[in-house]
Amino acid sequence: MSRALELAARGEFSAHPNPRVGCVIVRDGAVVGEGWHEVAGEDHAEIRALRAAGDAARGACAYVSLEPCAHHGKTPPCATALIAAGVARVVAAMQDPFPAVGGRGLEALHDAGIRAEVGLLRDEAERLNAGFVSRVAGGRPFLRLKIASSLDGATAMASGESRWITGPEARTDVQKLRARSGAVMTGIGTVLADNPSLDVRDDTLATHGLQPLRVVLDSRLRMPPSATMLTLPGATLVCCTAGHDAAGLRDAGAEVAEFGAHDGAVNVFEVLAALAEREVNDVLVEAGPRLAGYLLDKELVDELVIYQAPHIMGSNTRRMFETPAWTVLGDRLALDIIEVRKVGGDTRITARPTS
Numbered sequence: 001m002s003r004a005l006e007l008a009a010r011g012e013f014s015a016h017p018n019p020r021v022g023c024v025i026v027r028d029g030a031v032v033g034e035g036w037h038e039v040a041g042e043d044h045a046e047i048r049a050l051r052a053a054g055d056a057a058r059g060a061c062a063y064v065s066l067e068p069c070a071h072h073g074k075t076p077p078c079a080t081a082l083i084a085a086g087v088a089r090v091v092a093a094m095q096d097p098f099p100a101v102g103g104r105g106l107e108a109l110h111d112a113g114i115r116a117e118v119g120l121l122r123d124e125a126e127r128l129n130a131g132f133v134s135r136v137a138g139g140r141p142f143l144r145l146k147i148a149s150s151l152d153g154a155t156a157m158a159s160g161e162s163r164w165i166t167g168p169e170a171r172t173d174v175q176k177l178r179a180r181s182g183a184v185m186t187g188i189g190t191v192l193a194d195n196p197s198l199d200v201r202d203d204t205l206a207t208h209g210l211q212p213l214r215v216v217l218d219s220r221l222r223m224p225p226s227a228t229m230l231t232l233p234g235a236t237l238v239c240c241t242a243g244h245d246a247a248g249l250r251d252a253g254a255e256v257a258e259f260g261a262h263d264g265a266v267n268v269f270e271v272l273a274a275l276a277e278r279e280v281n282d283v284l285v286e287a288g289p290r291l292a293g294y295l296l297d298k299e300l301v302d303e304l305v306i307y308q309a310p311h312i313m314g315s316n317t318r319r320m321f322e323t324p325a326w327t328v329l330g331d332r333l334a335l336d337i338i339e340v341r342k343v344g345g346d347t348r349i350t351a352r353p354t355s
């Protein structure tokens, strides 16, 4: 199953909106076939592994990192293919998180007389597909908030100057975070201050030409039609409240969508639900302290990725988060540190809210 998970991870930058899935077929203690799901619409991991195994699949055991599907999607059901190939046993790491179909694949295998089990390395499998699970089981994408800061927690000078706080290696690393996300979201404050690109520039990461959807939260539609991101490959969605003239932005190539207002700005909850509808599994937020603080305060942040540069920027700066008045220590947010790693001269801290 470890090997199946390793194979599944090969789909990190290309499988979405589908889950990352790997499959290993073992017979008499030897691997006879392997496969992973590379691109949505193409063969699933099980089909590739069965093809590699050929006749050796008969009587074999298939280890698959997600329950084989039992329904006709863009491709025929994998459970049917496993049954037809004559495998004797199927071990899945986790059940399909789709509420309507979870368990059906295992049931179909069981009904065909195949020993079907679930749960081996479940935590690892769920972590690999946190975005997919969040979308299909929870109705909203997994939200990862990336921040570049100094050692003393500054994210920009008071003037707005923030380029570049971290080194080139950290910025290359951010390309990977973007490439594994269905959408990259920011606030209009960052667009007006930095005119960012928010694209994947490395062709080895933007496999199959996939670019994350760029999402700008811009309640009053202040986004200039000359914004750089509108000239780049990939789509940009500008989210505003009702009653603003979108003609200029649309002419410049943006998709403009109206949402309700909430807390004096465009309703983020509605935006996230709309992104889930569009099959976005993972949202990477690269925003300034206003939007970052709002998302944190509303408990919408699933994971923080902080690139901390070995610099002190002093007090004439902006912080990571503008939060509403948190006044006592009891208001603070507890985090679990998932990983701390050096990236070039900077330190990358990955953390998740404890709750």
Ligand SMILES: NC(=O)c1ccc[n+]([C@@H]2O[C@H](COP(=O)([O-])OP(=O)(O)OC[C@H]3O[C@@H](n4cnc5c(N)ncnc54)[C@H](OP(=O)(O)O)[C@@H]3O)[C@@H](O)[C@H]2O)c1
Residues within 6 Å of the ligand: 146, 147, 148, 149, 154, 155, 156, 159, 160, 161, 162, 165, 186, 187, 188, 189, 190, 191, 193, 194, 217, 218, 219, 220, 221, 222, 264, 265, 266, 268, 286, 287, 288, 289, 290, 291, 292, 294, 295
């Ligand atoms: N170091 C880093 O990692 C990093 C990353 C990005 C940006 N920055 C820096 O951050 C600074 C900009 O900060 P900022 O706080 O002004 O930008 P921001 O958080 O990117 O954008 C804030 C704006 O987004 C809009 N917005 C829409 N919905 C919102 C909501 N629910 N909550 C909060 N805002 C919402 C608001 O304008 P409307 O009310 O008009 O919609 C708000 O003024 C720049 O200096 C930039 O260089 C640093």
